[in-house]
Amino acid sequence: MTETAFKRMKDLPSTHLLGSGTPMCAGCGGLEALQQIYDVLGSRTVFVNAAGCMTLLSVYPFTPFRGSWLYTAMASAPAGAQGIRDALDILSERGELPADEDLQVVVLTGDGAAYGMGLSATSGAMERDLDFIYICYDNEGYGNTGQQYSSATPHGAATATSRGSRGYPGYKKDLFSVWSAHRPSYVATVIGSEPLDLARKIEKAKDMSGPRMIIALAPCPTGWDYDPRDSVDIGKLAVKTGVWPLKEYENGVVSHTRVPRDRPPVEDYLQRQGRFAHLFKPGRNTHLLAEIQDRVDRYWQEVV
């Protein structure tokens, strides 16, 4: 990129994340959420990123962010965040960092890192009451390496490493509860297709201190196998059918920010995605579909 083009990018006022020219898939639900989140957080943010799709946003020495970016090993992003927070605090104590130049430290990882490989480092960071925000964009698989299953993959989904008529035999880990059990300042689920709910939660997190944990379900046309133009519809269906509860944890209390009434059948969500096609063709897997619906129903019976 020429210096003039770089200067022009820096002058653009409309959005904090400069999306043009990024090598992401069309319709990426993770990027959709990140764009909205960054617009609320603003450029006084340093992202600490573990390997995943969003890493492709950064091509050394450039990123599309107005703020800063640090890349870490996959399991270590929260440890990297600790180092940055400590350095900023030391500068501040020495009087070398004016308050209005302090940065919000934000971990950005996929579900492979958040639900699995980086969970130990995250647990430690919450235990130390690290002042940071963690954003997990959850595309329910190891997307960047070809959508192998992760601990966030839903039951029955086909992935590169769970093929066959029943798909993934495991169950999606309840990261919201795992994180909440650490009693951090804040935990919330969001999705880019519900922008007002997302903005309200990120604004709230921005004004708090301590560990603030966000999980954004990230519809992924490439890994979930659907037309990129359907990303917003599929995201909305995840919420309407009750598959993706929108909720928050604060001071030991979990509250739902949207309780879907008259939930359409989960099938309406599953049918739109090639990763669940084996549940419908060549014949309906009635047993598995009923099991998936039953788990969602039981979740909401306990809520209301």
Ligand SMILES: Cc1ncc(C[n+]2csc(CCOP(=O)(O)OP(=O)(O)O)c2C)c(N)n1
């Ligand atoms: C220790 C380690 N193991 C494996 C990899 C290879 N790797 C790079 S990106 C990636 C997928 C990460 O999945 P996730 O965190 O869900 O992010 P996504 O790719 O889905 O955005 C993997 C396995 C790595 N970088 N480091």
Ligand code: SF4
């Ligand atoms: S694989 Fe999925 S999460 Fe990764 S860039 Fe493509 S759409 Fe986004």
Ligand SMILES: [Mg+2]
């Ligand atoms: Mg992933």
